Amino acid sequence: MGSDNTAVNFSDLVNRNKQTLARLKESPRLVLHRRDGEDLVLTTAARDEQDRTVVSAATRMLSAMARREPGSMELLLDILPDAFPWVRFLPEPDLHTFAVELVDTMRAADSVANSASVAQLLTAWQHTAEIHSDPELLAALTRSHDTDHGPVPDPREDA
Structure with missing residues (x-):
């Protein structure tokens, strides 16, 4: 992943979804770290x-x-x-x-x-x-x- 990505824990998306999703305004993608699985990447449909x-x-x-x-x-x-x-x-x-x-x-x-x-x-x-x-x-x-x-x-x- 490039330096334009912000990394957060998947639990942040679940527990503080509004604040976490607001970070998509600052970064084109959010890397969601998961404890029990492969990391995910969240982006907007327009960016994708x-x-x-x-x-x-x-x-x-x-x-x-x-x-x-x-x-x-x-x-x-x-x-x-x-x-x-x-x-x-x-x-x-x-x-x-x-x-x-x-x-x-x-x-x-x-x-x-x-x-x-x-x-x-x-x-x-x-x-x-x-x-x-x-x-x-x-x-x-x-x-x-x-x-x-x-x-x-x-x-x-x-x-």
Whole structure:
């Protein structure tokens, strides 16, 4: 969460709701800390709509730019390390694949107004970059395993 957010306990919302909700005038979002669950974020419907509009516009612009001309993909590849420094660990073909998947996934996610798939894609590619950043881990994961241990038994047969 950015510094524009105010954090309060969920109990403040329950016990002092008017005072707590009044804080939305000072801050675009309230982070509600919960003892027995994941923290929640409270914002106004207008702010949420503004955020979605901005993300949607940026997504459409990036997508249009990437499809416009051949040189635009090279520009995207040039700026990705500024936005995601970890891409420097990706091999060149993977960097290109990441760029294409990112634009396509952002466009698809925007069409259904749900960014979960973009977050998942970024996390998966970041983990891939982390593997490439560690030569020992990369060697262990890409090593050829010539040993065949035979067919795997069906676990349902043991039941």
